[in-house]
Amino acid sequence: MNEIVQAVTYAVKAGEVREVLHRIAQAARSLVGASYAALGVPDGDGGLLYFTHVGLSEEQTAQIPHPPQGRGLLGAIMTERKSIRLNDMALDARSSGFPPGHPPMSSFLGVPIQVGDQLFGMLYLTDRVDGQPFDEYDEWLIETIAGYAALAIAGVRLHEQQSRIQLFEERERISMALHDGIIQDLYAIGMHLELLRSQPDIQPADLNPAMEALNNVIDDIRAYILDLRTSSYEKRTVYECMDDMVRRLGLYRELDVSLDVPHAQPPLSPVTFEALCQIVHEGLSNVARHAEAQHVRIRCWHQGGRYFVVVEDDGIGFDPQNEASEHGMGLRNIRQRARLHGGEVRITSTPGVGTLLRISMPALSVNG
Structure with missing residues (x-):
């Protein structure tokens, strides 16, 4: 039993499904003394999503036109969900034979890898190296390995699922960062250049602010890729961030x-402060692009364990409930970013009067 635990522990350390499967097959072959071992994971449609094997040389593998397709004895394990032990697999009606170029094999031991009703795969071996048929002890040994293997595969699948979720969240972070920050900055630069183009006498020095702004955008893109933006908020004051935006x-x-x-x-926290600044940035960008305002006021204060920011303009207003409008994606990003950090956003807008954006974020306690 100790050998089984050591073998499966070694397999789990691989961390990636294909390598875990390969190591489990290696462990099973070694512990039983089989000539060949393989492990397949069903794809849910009767075929195999993953397949790995040990015991065949590269030359032998190259002669086989295709890997198993989940039929024959493998299909029987998938459907019957029980172990199959045969002295001569060719005599079993469930066997579908081998494809051309496959080396001959005789005895067979296959077990399902499952937890409850959930099937994770099939582990099977052929031909003990000592020439003896597989016995009850071999079957018990492989069934035990399969039990550990099911937990190992489930754990690695969960880890991969979490990695996919983290990747999705990272894509969302970059998407919001692009829309809430970089794209809005580029839009502002574009408006400035359009204004310059309408002037009759443009001097090279007139382009300096736009060039400086473009350099800032390039720095931001680099920082977002490297995920360095948050650290820049650890030492900045509220005024510095708002004035910069x-x-x-x-x-x-x-x-x-x-x-x-102030x-x-x-x-x-730096992460919350960054999120707050991105929300304000999106709000100010909407003012610049859509509000047709004359005045905008930004207020910040700390009260009752929350930090508040209000952005108020005297523009033409809009309908905050209409996400199909030109404000739509920005409003969704604002609300989503606030929720991700425990914050709240309220938007009040009256046509012909203006818009008020009120943001509330959780503040750190006095003790940090």
């Missing part, structure tokens, strides 16, 4: 901007 969006040139915000670091 207003400048990069070109709002100082277009609007009367009022910043009623010249101090907020009581927020």
Whole structure:
């Protein structure tokens, strides 16, 4: 039993499904003393999603036109969900024979890898090296390995599923970062260049602000790829972040901007502070692109374990419930980003009067 545990523990350390399967097949072949061992994972449609084998040389493998397709004895294991032990598999009616080029094999021992009613795979071996048929002890040994293997495969599958979820979340993070930050900055640069193009006498120096802004965007793209943005929020004050956003969006040139915000670091974690700034950035971008406002005011304060930011403009307003509008994706990103960090967003807008964006994020306690 100790050998079984050691073998399966070694297999689980692989961390990737294909390598785990290969190591389990190696362990089974070694413990029983079989000439050949293989492990297949069904795809749910009667075929095999994964298949690995040990015991055949590269030359022998090259002679076989295709791997098993989940029929014959393998199909019987999948459907019957019980072990099959044969002295001569050619005499069994369930056997479908071998494809051309496959080396001859005689005795067979196959077991399902399952937990309850869930089938994870089939482990099978052929021809003991000592020439003896597989016995009851061999069957018990492989069934025991299969039990451990089921848990190992389930664990690795869960890990891969979590990795896929993390990858999806990372894609979402980058997507929101692109829309809420970089794309809005590029839009502001574009508006500035359009304004310059309409002027009769453009001097090279007039392009310097746009060039500087483009360099900032390039730095941001690099930081997002390397996931370094959060660290930059550890030392910045609220005023520095808000002022930087207003400048990069070109709002100082277009609007009367009022910043009623502290010249101090907020009581927020760097990750939460970054999320808050991205939300404000999206809100300010909407003001620049759609509001047709004359004035915008940003206020920040800390109260009752929450940190509040209000962005208010006197523009034309819109319907916050209409996600099909030009504001739609930005509003979804704002709300989603706030929820991911325990925050809340309220948007009040009145046609002809203006829009108020109110953000509330959880603040750090006094003790950190």
